[in-house]
Amino acid sequence: MNWLSALARGAEIPVFAVAGAQGLAPVEGLRRRPGLRLVDSPRHARVLLVAGAVDAAHKTALERLHAQLPPPRGTVWWQAAPLFARGEAVAGNDPLPAIRAAAEASDPDQRPDVPPHPWQGMGPHGQGGRGMMGGNPYGRPMAMTAEDIRDGLELDAYSARFGPFLPMLPPGLALDLTLQGDVIVSVTVVSPPFEQGVQGDAPDLCAARMLRLMGIGPRAARARGALMVLPKGSGMRRRLAAWLRGGTVAETPEPLSEALPGLEWAEAVLWLASFPPSQLRAVCMERQAA
């Protein structure tokens, strides 16, 4: 069994990276490191890497993420103060040894094993809710239809909190979204993106993030095609082209609650990625201060 475990140890470690404040650029740097693979879902990950400081306000969200890694799981806090007592903290520039160590570890559960919304039946046997169209299975209402903002047809409206650690959104950005199909109907900003500093706005990193969202590797040869794919008139082409040329983008986005409704999910994600993190943060902070 020894050679088998030695072989297994040589494999890439799937890591789910949570970028905190000042964590975006270091995480981008990890993508090129051999020995680990950054995955987009905690379900595929062996190690949870928290890079950069995360507010205590996001502790529960981080715990949920930790609980969504299938066991055995390990945790590494890289240049971040641990928010809960799992895994170990690393201060240096290279988290790889700690990630290797965490890949051998097995954290116990951080969240209690209870339903997030317990069953709340109305009947004497805990059955059902109100009527056959509605009902409250596991404490959450079934989605009811609402008028579609595009054509006035009635479609199911799905409400959920997205973020703050969703890989396709800027780290720290938490949105309360109502979706109909994949069209965004309403947006509330719950928490603004984390501070990323000057490094986070670096043109090559911003362009790489956007190209990755489009499923294109950061290869300049195919970037011209990527520009054609982006929807016209949204300014995304202009901003991506500027980044690909190595220039900076100083445009200020509209407030999210006005810009996102009406966009499809994939378009909205790209639109968010087409602004430098500092500009997005500024817009969200403004809205929160008001």
Add this chain to the structure above:
Amino acid sequence: MTGIAMPLILVLLAIAFAVTMQRIGAKTEATWPRRAPFLGGGLPETHAWQRFHVRYYPMTLLFIAFEMEMMFMYPWAVVYVETGIVALAEMGMFLGILSVGILYGWREGVFRWQ
């Protein structure tokens, strides 16, 4: 005797097979937080079943309870005079079973305008 025994054995075998499959089948050891959809730390406010919500279900129930009932009553009406009281009893049983469905729908609020 074999006429009854064979189906009985088959039924018992089927039950044994189902129970065994249930025992040896994959059991999820996933905890509650692990089973939640991945939203980057957020939680959904509406239930995941909404994707599979059979909205036409109450309509179907009513359709079977009233429309299909009528379908069977037409041929019944043709033979009613010849067959007499037996047909009446049979139709009574049939309607009795169907009315359970109507009562169930009533309890669930099918007749309420939503």
